[in-house]
Amino acid sequence: MKLLRVLAPGRINLLGEHLDYNHGIVLPAAIDRYFEFEIQARQDPSFLIEALDFNEKWEFYWDELKDSETKGWKNYIKGVLLLMGLDSHLAQGVHIRFGSNIPIGAGLSSSAALCCGLAFGLNEFYALAKTRMELALIAQQTEHQYAGVKCGLMDQVASLFGKAGHLLAFDCISHEIAPFQLPLDGAQLFLIDSKVKHNLAESAYNQRRANLEEAWSLAQSLFPTLKNWRTLTTENALLLFEKLDTETQKQLQYVLEEIKRVAQVQALAQQLATQNTSTASLELLQQLGALLIQTHIGLRDLYEVSCLELDYLQEMLCAQNGVYGARMMGGGFGGCVLVLAHATFNLEEALPALFEAYAQQFGAVAAFYPVRISAGVQVLAS
Numbered sequence: 485m486k487l488l489r490v491l492a493p494g495r496i497n498l499l500g501e502h503l504d505y506n507h508g509i510v511l512p513a514a515i516d517r518y519f520e521f522e523i524q525a526r527q528d529p530s531f532l533i534e535a536l537d538f539n540e541k542w543e544f545y546w547d548e549l550k551d552s553e554t555k556g557w558k559n560y561i562k563g564v565l566l567l568m569g570l571d572s573h574l575a576q577g578v579h580i581r582f583g584s585n586i587p588i589g590a591g592l593s594s595s596a597a598l599c600c601g602l603a604f605g606l607n608e609f610y611a612l613a614k615t616r617m618e619l620a621l622i623a624q625q626t627e628h629q630y631a632g633v634k635c636g637l638m639d640q641v642a643s644l645f646g647k648a649g650h651l652l653a654f655d656c657i658s659h660e661i662a663p664f665q666l667p668l669d670g671a672q673l674f675l676i677d678s679k680v681k682h683n684l685a686e687s688a689y690n691q692r693r694a695n696l697e698e699a700w701s702l703a704q705s706l707f708p709t710l711k712n713w714r715t716l717t718t719e720n721a722l723l724l725f726e727k728l729d730t731e732t733q734k735q736l737q738y739v740l741e742e743i744k745r746v747a748q749v750q751a752l753a754q755q756l757a758t759q760n761t762s763t764a765s766l767e768l769l770q771q772l773g774a775l776l777i778q779t780h781i782g783l784r785d786l787y788e789v790s791c792l793e794l795d796y797l798q799e800m801l802c803a804q805n806g807v808y809g810a811r812m813m814g815g816g817f818g819g820c821v822l823v824l825a826h827a828t829f830n831l832e833e834a835l836p837a838l839f840e841a842y843a844q845q846f847g848a849v850a851a852f853y854p855v856r857i858s859a860g861v862q863v864l865a866s
């Protein structure tokens with residue numbers, strides 16, 4: 485039987501951090517780091533899953549899956565398999581092999597890529613005819629129900645809908661996805677991985693989500709015609725703030741400010757689209773860089789999802805000549821800093837000293853990843 489091969493990318497997010505579960509628009513893009521899957525029919529109804537990076541195999545019959553004790557990568561496989569609605573297809577077992585070059589815990593959404601790639605592959609293999617959005621929702625539910633992270637939908641949308649050379653403006657209320665280009669010729673985007681991941685990441689994420697949901701219930705009771713955070717007036721925000729604890733006030737303030745920053749990037753992109761140029765003006769780069777820095781400060785001081793390692797790297801990077809701006813990216817408490825720099829910014833000259841200083845300070849070895857904006861999940865010709 486023919487071998488099905490699927491590639492599922494990780495993602496970056498230019499701006500709109502923590503807005504995907506806060507009524508925002510987010511600006512992610514798929515990158516050229518992937519999970520790769522090979523899916524092949526078996527002779528009997530059993531499943532064999534091989535996680536190549538962990539050198540682990542897992543073999544089971546469908547009936548055993550639901551009650552199986554799982555952790556780590558098996559949670560995700562189990563979740564996707566159970567949520568895909570495979571029941572009428574179970575006479576056909578599969579052999580799935582997968583591996584990845586997306587660093588785990590780096591804020592590049594490796595778990596979303598795992599779930600999206602698997603869901604997409606099973607959808608192709610069993611001809612289930614689900615849409616990419618349905619697959620994204622299954623991948624998100626897997627995180628909620630099987631990994632315990634109440635994430636938004638940004639990572640899954642980026643992985644499934646990514647378009648080469650384009651950022652996506654993903655409206656997290658309407659689920660509309662608008663790919664757009666920013667003329668960044670003359671500049672470069674890259675990532676510096678702090679190589680740390682603090683334990684509280686998941687619980688702190690869920691806690692913030694719960695706080696903001698509570699604040700939203702309160703907002704709705706105070707302003708019954710309010711549709712979402714985007715349309716909250718400054719006057720009503722002040723009234724609401726009076727009723728919130730300090731922590732939630734700061735978190736909501738971050739959300740409201742980040743919503744405005746995303747709108748600014750969208751306005752810039754529109755303005756540039758009409759100018760029909762591929763080269764970024766210095767002004768655009770400076771404006772974008774400043775927005776990245778503001779977002780970092782908001783995530784650090786208001787949303788409080790940064791950490792000393794990320795703050796150190798962000799500050800050192802921003803102090804370099806030729807860097808327009810940098811910010812922590814993703815859920816936080818570790819992972820990567822996203823950097824916007826001039827195209828001629830000399831990485832070989834700048835990074836060794838920075839990495840050395842970072843290692844001395846924190847005992848961790850940072851890493852550099854170039855960013856190439858790539859297509860979303862796809863079948864690979866075998």
Ligand code: GLA
Binds near residue numbers: 636638
């Ligand atoms: C994680 C979540 C996403 C999103 C980001 C923060 O990556 O999985 O849904 O909330 O954090 O923007």
